[in-house]
Amino acid sequence: MPTHYRYQLGTHLYQFASLAEVMAKASPLRSGDQLAGVAAQSAEERVVAQMVLAELPLTVFLNEALIPYEQDEVTRLIIDEHDAEAFMTIAHLTVGDFRNWLLQETTTAVELARIQSGVTPEMAAAVSKIMRNQDLILVAKKCHVVTQFRNTIGLSGHLSTRLQPNHPTDDINGIAASIFDGLMYGNGDAVIGINPATDNVKQATKLMHLMDDVIQHYEIPTQSCVLTHVTNTIEAIELGAPVDLVFQSIAGTESTNQGFGINLNLLAEAHDAALSLKRGTVGHNVMYFETGQGSALSANGHHGIDQQTCEARAYAVARKFDPLLVNTVVGFIGPEYLFDGKQITRAGLEDHFCGKLLGLPMGCDICYTNHADADQNDMDNLLTLLGVAECSFIMGIPGSDDIMLNYQTTSFHDALYARQVLGLRPAPEFDTWLKKMQIAPSDSHTQLCDTLPPSFARPLQFIQEV
Structure with missing residues (x-):
């Protein structure tokens, strides 16, 4: 198990088997994830998963597909059409750093448009999981799509x-x-x-x-x-x-x-x-x-x-x-x-x-x-x-x-x-x-x-x- 999917909280070692599990357990509570059996079992586990997620580099989403490339045409679409040049602006960031970058006043609609084709859906989903409602509103307002x-x-x-x-x-x-x-x-x-x-x-x-x-x-x-x-x-x-x-x-x-x-x-x-x-x-x-x-x-x-x-x-x-x-x-x-x-x-x-x-x-x-x-x-x-x-x-x-x-x-x-x-x-x-x-x-x-x-x-x- 990768060490970056583990987190020691006091005497309790939290372990997540995969990136998909980290993502699922970091999600705010919803009944569908409970129905699917992928939700965090407690608020504490959810926060731990969010902390683990925040420390992951964005590049992990390019290296670990949640659904294998060979099995899913949507995965192939995401990987094949990823714009590496547009990604360069944020390539060095972790998920937590990406949140901070999005919220900066200096990150304007121009910068957000520049990185669009370099952001994968999984990166967008990941950063949303560690954002408050006001964060989601603020960044969405800065994105102009006509x-x-x-x-x-x-x-x-x-x-x-x-x-x-x-x-x-x-x-x-x-x-x-x-x-x-x-x-x-x-x-x-x-x-x-x-x-x-x-x-x-x-x-x-x-x-x-x-x-x-x-x-x-x-x-x-x-x-x-x-x-x-x-x-x-x-x-x-x-x-x-x-x-x-x-x-x-x-x-x-x-x-x-x-x-x-x-x-x-x-x-x-x-x-x-x-x-x-x-x-x-x-x-x-x-x-x-x-x-x-x-x-x-x-x-x-x-x-x-x-x-x-x-x-x-x-x-x-x-x-x-x-x-x-x-x-x-x-x-x-x-x-x-x-x-x-x-x-x-x-x-x-x-x-x-x-x-x-x-x-x-x-x-x-x-x-x-x-x-x-x-x-x-x-x-x-x-x-x-x-x-x-x-x-x-x-x-x-x-x-x-x-x-x-x-x-x-x-x-x-x-x-x-x-x-x-x-x-x-x-x-x-x-x-x-x-x-x-x-x-x-x-x-x-x-x-x-x-x-x-x-x-x-x-x-x-x-x-x-x-």
């Missing part, structure tokens, strides 16, 4: 939203009503994105046409997405459907991604297909990925690695394809993986930090299931913290309640709260459109008009006609 399709997302001082108009029967009028409701609240600049209740190519194409008709008719500087399987989207592209963004849920291990029915080659095919459409007006970021702590464990594809490290590895997959949007659906899997509001809050801040440190346009579905020990006040807290950390986007859903997916998340007016209290604005092109359409007063970035503007007269009649 992406573009029909508008510009991720600029400092801005907060975008995904307008999520899901309906339990995919009723067109119900979806349309939610779309216009969300637009009236200034939501939808990140994407208008629908989870279809009936997941097939025919239904996905129908929903794509609906959203495209609305966007084109009202000249909305935003993009649409049907959150169907990537193979359905590829087929829809071949059939001539108006595809803006390609969606896919991804994970941090090859075996979990196989459970999703995907691999890196399939994602590359979808990426190329979407680019070939040339539908972007100000940029060409065409992918939308969703992740979530616990997915690898639920698929029995975690290889004994803690769930937060598995989650960070998913960001290597996302980073490969220059996405417009990435979001962690942080509390969606349930209390088996994140038990309560405290664990959900910590996980959301970790995911956002790791994603932005790795150069991703990170958003968060600030959510919980009805059987979790959490409530909407917990979500308000996480929303506020992520707003301070300059999260790229959040979800906007009628009444915070997704009646199709049956979980609780953030509402249209929650985005207004965050923008108003933190002085944030929508994407600049969308902000201009809100004023042009008289949805927002011309002299305000956070307040909306209290009457239906003439430009939106009889919107449901328009939807029924098209």
